[in-house]
Amino acid sequence: MTSSDETNLDPHRVETLRQRVGEHLEGALVGRGVRVALVCSRFNGGITTRLLEGALDVLRDAGVDRSDIAVGWVPGAFEIPLMALAFADGDRPVDAVITLGAVIRGETTHYEIVSGECARGVQDVQLSTRVPVAFGVLTVNTLDQALERSSSDESNKGREAATTALEMVSVLRQGSLGS
Secondary structure (H helix, E strand, O other): OOOOOOOOOOHHHHHHHHOOOOOOOOOOOOOOOOOEEEEEEOOOHHHHHHHHHHHHHHHHHOOOOHHHEEEEEEOOHHHHHHHHHHHHHOOOOOOEEEEEEEEEOOOOOHHHHHHHHHHHHHHHHHHHHOOOEEEEEEEEOOHHHHHHHOOOOOOOHHHHHHHHHHHHHHHHOOHHHOO
16 A cells, blocks of 8 residues: 555644644754664565665765765575664664565465564564664565565665664654653
8 A cells, every 4th residue: 555645644734733742853864973784685686786776875865974884785584683683782883774675475475474574573673772773675575566666766665764764863863862
């Protein structure tokens, strides 16, 4: 399912609601001074590289310095959470992790196991470390869907994951949440 007029966030309503609260926190797409790690799956790597290109474009445009970006490659989506954890709580912890890969449905239950455990593991990392981990792992039924979601335009889910990561860093640094 995709967004529609009924499900899209109305900025005018948000502004009206902002006036009804004492503290309003909202992330911004600001990358200067943010350290980001990207964890990429080599399995279905042709899709992953397309996602990575989209994510790197967003990071560059947001002002993330090249020296503040690390990329780690893992064999497949199942291994993504461990590498994300290593980046999030290692000796040089990052401000955000972006996970990228593609799990394409096949004829066995392997798809459900790998995609579900990858998602659960990524969520566990961010909840245990309090470091935002953006889920840019495609879980699709067909190769055509993976190609569509990794195209070089605004629909690229790597772009979306990078945007999410930067916004989460920004919002967690604000107001009563900031350190």
